[in-house]
Amino acid sequence: MASRLYIVATPVGNLEDTTLRALRILKEAAAVACEDTRVTRKLFSRYEIKNRLISCHEHNEEKQTETIIGILKDGGDVALVTDAGTPLVSDPGYRVAARVAEEGFDVVPIPGASALLCALCASAIPFSGFVFLGFFPRQKGKAAKVLSEFVLSPHPVVIYESPKRTAKTLALLRETLGDRAAAVCREMTKLHEEVSRASLSSLAEDFKKRENVKGEIVIVVAGAEEGASDEPDEKELEKRLLELKKQGATFTDALKTMSSESGMGKNALYDFALKVWGN
Missing domain, CATH: 3.40.1010.10 (Tetrapyrrole methylase, N-terminal domain)
Structure with a gap:
């Protein structure tokens, strides 16, 4: 042989x-x-x-x-x-x-063994497929660009991250993908194994408050909900954005409100909103 x-x-x-x-x-x-x-x-x-x-x-x-x-x-x-x-x-x-x-x-x-598959199973997030992005780019702009390709994907997104960057990455995920269900899986199969399940905004706030987070981290984010693949109604988005502007909201606050109401990430809305805001 x-x-x-x-x-x-x-x-x-x-x-x-x-x-x-x-x-x-x-x-x-x-x-x-x-x-x-x-x-x-x-x-x-x-x-x-x-x-x-x-x-x-x-x-x-x-x-x-x-x-x-x-x-x-x-x-x-x-x-x-x-x-x-x-x-x-x-x-x-x-x-x-x-x-x-x-x-x-x-x-x-x-x-x-695979940390990727361990985390997917422990996340309790349903999946028939998944998007694995490995380790994220360190630059926020590059990371957001990578994520933007999967905003409408129905499959969970899985990434590896360092403990020190976990809170910032969770916040970026929330901004880009919207406030979805997620799980942070830490130290899988080890003595101090921990799986934190909540919305991205809650997890971001939780890990921001923690000190000296240690261990290997895998983040699993739920895919887009059914119907999210439909093209957003730009006329309705434009109407709502101009309403907020008329009410005196700043661009940043208006973007945050639009993201919360539409379920779309702020980064996904940014270019469209900036164009409307400037007209």
């Missing part, structure tokens, strides 16, 4: 969340390429695995890809893991997988 690259999912927190097949592959492979050898050794220690580890992360992935291909050409299998969850899902590994495939070797997935 030709050599293979195995993409092996590992636990996102609880080390019991691994599979028998994953353990076998990690033991039998000629080498295991991992994001951080210190993290992977904890898993190896728990299951008494002794194998060669190759450090392979975003800063040396191109160089180590050639090392991995060399092992495959010599007839050995290689297992690829990251610090937690499924490799390639907002994690390093795609360069390795792409090059290995180009060389004609099989790339074989070994399914298992």
Whole structure:
């Protein structure tokens, strides 16, 4: 049998969340390429695995890809893991997988834990599909532009975020998507696992008040409600906006009111409202 690259999912927190097949592959492979050898050794220690580890992360992935291909050409299998969850899902590994495939070797997935799927299930938000955006751009403008493409999508939006940016991101989600149901999933499968479910505005206020939020964060936001895909009645929006202007509302306050009344995010309304306001 030709050599293979195995993409092996590992636990996102609880080390019991691994599979028998994953353990076998990690033991039998000629080498295991991992994001951080210190993290992977904890898993190896728990299951008494002794194998060669190759450090392979975003800063040396191109160089180590050639090392991995060399092992495959010599007839050995290689297992690829990251610090937690499924490799390639907002994690390093795609360069390795792409090059290995180009060389004609099989790339074989070994399914298992995923913070993305854990959060979707724990959110209690219904879904038949979902939009996964990975880690958000740090610049507010770029993040809002990405979100604006999914304002009318009926599918939940799932993103990864750092603890320090969670409150600001929740506020941006509210501005762009409207005040939808959402869940903030923190430290999934770990000792201090927490799932906070509420509206985006409530969650934004909650996390703004918290100090020293820690752990890995996954945010799940409900999709647009049925009927939201219909084109908004611009004449009605224009009429309401001009009413607010006549009443003495500032542009910012009027935009906030329109967003609340229509269920549309402020960013989605902004260009239209600015054009009407200036006439």
